[in-house]
């Protein structure tokens with residue numbers, strides 16, 4: 207038996223101000239999107255924004271339903287909306303942030319959203335850069351879904 211280990215590389219910005227302008231605008235777009243969430247059940251508002259190959263940004267927010275599993279996370283709302291409107295444009299980056307009880311807060315994509323993000327890397331042949339808003343206004347930057355979803359499912363179908 208071989209014992210193996212993975213290391214996950216990521217960076218953190220101390221604040222929005224430290225981010226390059228284009229990335230900062232993407233995170234601000236995600237922050238604005240939290241205010242369009244429909245989250246009457248959890249009261250946890252999530253905003254996401256994706257950056258497409260030509261610079262277009264598409265936002266999304268969580269959309270809940272009284273039958274809980276019928277709702278959708280902000281990340282997939284943004285990704286599916288971008289893909290439905292601009293199927294020809296590769297998705298290059300995704301930013302996500304939570305908003306709860308009057309403040310922006312940490313949000314990191316759930317497992318199903320990670321799998322959906324991986325699909326766009328396969329589809330367009332490029333890695334996605336993922337930005338997650340953290341506590342105290344820090345921002346995590348991750349290059350590639352593999353760091354969020356090691357050993358994720360794929361198949362040559």
Ligand code: THU
Pocket residue numbers: 245248250252267268269270277278279280281313314315316319
């Ligand atoms: N949610 C997202 O929109 N994105 C995530 O990454 C995690 C969770 C939503 C689902 C639900 O509407 C609310 O946050 C509370 O779980």
